[in-house]
Amino acid sequence: xxxxxxxxxxxxxxxxxxxxxxxxxxxxxxxxxxxxxxxxxxxxxxxxxxxxxxxxxxxxxxxxxxxxxxxxxxxxxxxxxxxxxxxxxxxxxxxxxxxxxxxxxxxxxxxxxxxxxxxxxxxxxxxxxxxxxxxxxxxxxxxxxxxxxxxxxxxxxxxxxxxxxxxxxxxxxxxxxxxxxxxxxxxxxxxxxxxxxxxxxxxxxxxxxxxxxxxxxxxxxxxxxxxxxxxxxxxxxxxxxxxxxxxxxxxxxxxxxxxxxxxxxxxxxxxxxxxxxxxxxxxxxxxxxxxxxxxxxxxxxxxxxxxxxxxxxxxxxxxxxxxxxxxxxxxxxxxxxxxxxxxxxxxxxxxxxxxxxxxxxxxxxxxxxxxxxxxxxxxxxxxxxxxxxxxxxxxxxxxxxxxxxxxxxxxxxxxxxxxxxxxxxxxx
Amino acid sequence: xxxxxxxxxxxxxxxxxxxxxxxxxxxxxxxxxxxxxxxxxxxxxxxxxxxxxxxxxxxxxxxxxxxxxxxxxxxxxxxxxxxxxxxxxxxxxxxxxxxxxxxxxxxxxxxxxxxxxxxxxxxxxxxxxxxxxxxxxxxxxxxxxxxxxxxxxxxxxxxxxxxxxxxxxxxxxxxxxxxxxxxxxxxxxxxxxxxxxxxxxxxxxxxxxxxxxxxxxxxxxxxxxxxxxxxxxxxxxxxxxxxxxxxxxxxxxxxxxxxxxxxxxxxxxxxxxxxxxxxxxxxxxxxxxxxxxxxxxxxxxxxxxxxxxxxx
Ligand SMILES: [Zn+2]
Ligand SMILES: [Zn+2]
Numbered sequence: 001x002x003x004x005x006x007x008x009x010x011x012x013x014x015x016x017x018x019x020x021x022x023x024x025x026x027x028x029x030x031x032x033x034x035x036x037x038x039x040x041x042x043x044x045x046x047x048x049x050x051x052x053x054x055x056x057x058x059x060x061x062x063x064x065x066x067x068x069x070x071x072x073x074x075x076x077x078x079x080x081x082x083x084x085x086x087x088x089x090x091x092x093x094x095x096x097x098x099x100x101x102x103x104x105x106x107x108x109x110x111x112x113x114x115x116x117x118x119x120x121x122x123x124x125x126x127x128x129x130x131x132x133x134x135x136x137x138x139x140x141x142x143x144x145x146x147x148x149x150x151x152x153x154x155x156x157x158x159x160x161x162x163x164x165x166x167x168x169x170x171x172x173x174x175x176x177x178x179x180x181x182x183x184x185x186x187x188x189x190x191x192x193x194x195x196x197x198x199x200x201x202x203x204x205x206x207x208x209x210x211x212x213x214x215x216x217x218x219x220x221x222x223x224x225x226x227x228x229x230x231x232x233x234x235x236x237x238x239x240x241x242x243x244x245x246x247x248x249x250x251x252x253x254x255x256x257x258x259x260x261x262x263x264x265x266x267x268x269x270x271x272x273x274x275x276x277x278x279x280x281x282x283x284x285x286x287x288x289x290x291x292x293x294x295x296x297x298x299x300x301x302x303x304x305x306x307x308x309x310x311x312x313x314x315x316x317x318x319x320x321x322x323x324x325x326x327x328x329x330x331x332x333x334x335x336x337x338x339x340x341x342x343x344x345x346x347x348x349x350x351x352x353x354x355x356x357x358x359x360x361x362x363x364x365x366x367x368x369x370x371x372x373x374x375x376x377x378x379x380x381x382x383x384x385x386x387x388x389x390x391x392x393x394x395x396x397x398x399x400x401x402x403x404x405x406x407x408x409x410x411x412x413x414x415x416x417x418x419x420x421x422x423x424x425x426x427x428x
Numbered sequence: 429x430x431x432x433x434x435x436x437x438x439x440x441x442x443x444x445x446x447x448x449x450x451x452x453x454x455x456x457x458x459x460x461x462x463x464x465x466x467x468x469x470x471x472x473x474x475x476x477x478x479x480x481x482x483x484x485x486x487x488x489x490x491x492x493x494x495x496x497x498x499x500x501x502x503x504x505x506x507x508x509x510x511x512x513x514x515x516x517x518x519x520x521x522x523x524x525x526x527x528x529x530x531x532x533x534x535x536x537x538x539x540x541x542x543x544x545x546x547x548x549x550x551x552x553x554x555x556x557x558x559x560x561x562x563x564x565x566x567x568x569x570x571x572x573x574x575x576x577x578x579x580x581x582x583x584x585x586x587x588x589x590x591x592x593x594x595x596x597x598x599x600x601x602x603x604x605x606x607x608x609x610x611x612x613x614x615x616x617x618x619x620x621x622x623x624x625x626x627x628x629x630x631x632x633x634x635x636x637x638x639x640x641x642x643x644x645x646x647x648x649x650x651x652x653x654x655x656x657x658x659x660x661x662x663x664x665x666x667x668x669x670x671x672x673x674x675x676x677x678x679x680x681x682x683x684x685x686x687x688x689x690x691x692x693x694x695x696x697x698x699x700x701x702x703x704x705x706x707x708x709x710x711x712x713x714x715x716x717x718x719x720x721x722x723x724x725x726x727x728x729x730x731x732x733x734x735x736x737x738x739x740x
Contacts (some may be wrong), residue, residue: 202628205541205597321545
């Protein structure tokens with residue numbers, strides 16, 4: 001079976017930019033052709049896809065997603081999460097290990113990969129726990145999980161509080177050439193906080209979380225990366241202080257990368273109103289100054305990746321008093337349209353955005369997703385023009401906890417292809 | 429003027445005319461409390477639910493007496509008596525309460541915004557009797573009532589507020605209310621008890637206790653919550669009393685007919701010395717008396733006066 005996708009602008013930063021035709025043979029890209037090139041013979045086993053008006057990019061990857069299975073299937077399953085990812089334009093996601101049981105051994109890893117294969121949505125790259133049960137005391141069998149298919153380790157949801165254990169984890173992971181995804185949070189500084197510390201929290205009487213709760217752990221783990229030479233990737237960076245520290249660390253050649261999430265460049269703590277827990281996430285929405293710093297960090301390359309930290313929760317866990325409600329919002333189906341606003345507002349070029357949503361995530365995971373012959377046909381097609389309103393009732397995710405309901409956006413995922421098969425869109 | 433608000437959730441959502449109406453109405457209610465028979469039929473047949481999810485004897489009693497003086501039927505639900513202990517959510521509990529057709533729900537809850545969430549779900553009136561560290565509007569209103577009664581007006585006065593501003597819903601409501609009514613509010617506490625951006629509520633932060641009380645017309649002392657000692661907000665009660673305790677020497681720095689207030693309960697010898705608490709400037713017990721009248725006014729305005737809960 002061969003497929004020819006023609007008419008699209010193909011944009012693979014640093015590799016291809018132009019109107020090309022992509023010839024796919026089975027699961028693999030066979031050729032990248034100029035429109036003028038002589039097309040292969042039309043056979044019975046040959047399909048032509050007209051993608052005129054769309055942008056075709058390397059498969060988008062969301063490297064920070066919570067799929068909730070095993071253990072919390074009422075919030076999301078691997079199947080619904082993989083489908084939501086495909087609908088959001090992602091060909092692959094990284095599944096954080098804070099499931100029940102925690103993905104801290106190869107059996108759980110194998111279970112996740114098995115479910116993901118059956119799901120036929122986006123690919124799922126499991127992230128293994130750094131420590132057993134993510135309890136922060138004993139290292140997990142990381143090599144065993146790596147052989148089973150994990151691409152990174154993290155205790156996300158929690159920090160590794162003990163600095164000595166973090167040091168050992170980094171040393172161990174360096175030997176395995178596997179990145180450590182860091183949830184940077186000093187729990188003693190969080191101290192029961194539920195939103196950003198600042199005037200809006202003071203006014204509403206919601207206990208605040210200072211920027212330093214994130215930044216002091218970023219500082220610690222930059223120093224530990226320097227000590228060990230390990231690759232530290234900081235998750236969901238939200239504030240100016242962290243970005244300044246990471247920028248400086250990168251200039252010093254320390255092996256750190258980082259991600260932010262669309263909510264941190266779209267909303268601020270001034271948007272947290274009416275005690276609506278759909279605005280409650282961790283780290284919290286910060287001040288306008290921080291939002292600007294996030295945009296600046298994206299623009300100057302300090303922030304490598306946009307990830308969603310897709311954190312589905314049931315209505316019951318959100319329809320509560322603000323301080324009692326769960327932290328986290330869904331993001332897979334809103335990430336691309338919200339990120340495209342950065343391009344529309346001239347903060348990023350489209351090329352730069354594709355770096356942050358496709359190429360850099362792949363590089364961090366050690367995957368080559370160039371649009372080039374021989375690579376798996378994992379491709380995302382984007383419609384830059386279509387305008388719409390974010391409507392949670394149309395999400396294919398099991399959960400609806402988003403602060404973006406009703407927001408007007410322009411641009412969306414038009415189709416998603418994994419291994420040569422459309423998993424979302426017109427031709428799926 | 430008619431009072432048109434369904435709920436009393438915080439001071440922020442009341443405008444100065446509404447606050448004045450509430451204080452005027454409360455003065456009328458105070459007269460009822462001075463009669464030999466302290467009861468009028470105004471709210472006969474109305475049901476008031478006292479839904480207290482956090483322990484409070486004084487505020488609950490004040491709301492309860494206020495209801496009885498207006499002949500309303502009041503029912504109290506304490507935390508242990510509610511289904512919340514059985515895992516029911518706040519929204520479920522309140523929907524159940526509403527199904528029993530009360531006219532007013534008075535709510536005390538440990539979470540900021542709880543009364544706000546409830547008011548959005550129910551058709552009856554909700555009076556916030558304290559939510560987390562957010563608001564305590566009836567306390568702020570009775571404080572304003574007491575000051576206005578003593579000084580004639582609020583506009584132009586200097587109010588000094590000392591104590592745990594960060595964790596006090598009274599402080600937030602008082603700062604917003606007094607500054608809205610034209611007073612200058614100055615606050616003082618160890619830096620650990622001054623929350624980020626408090627100035628945005630309408631106050632200044634004083635550099636010292638002395639600077640804060642200098643020429644003050646009203647000094648409002650806040651309670652030090654001893655349980656907060658675990659959160660290292662100050663090293664010891666001894667040191668706190670030395671830096672931020674109100675004693676007669678500090679009172680002497682204030683305006684010569686200063687009024688001293690405290691929402692209670694007091695830690696004598698910590699934030700306030702006994703001679704000051706019981707001294708001639710103290711208005712602490714008048715606050716309690718006015719509290720009943722003020723709460724009668726709130727009931728009357730939301731459930732009986734210019735608005736009928738049963739048509740809503
Ligand atoms: Zn995290
Ligand atoms: Zn996460």
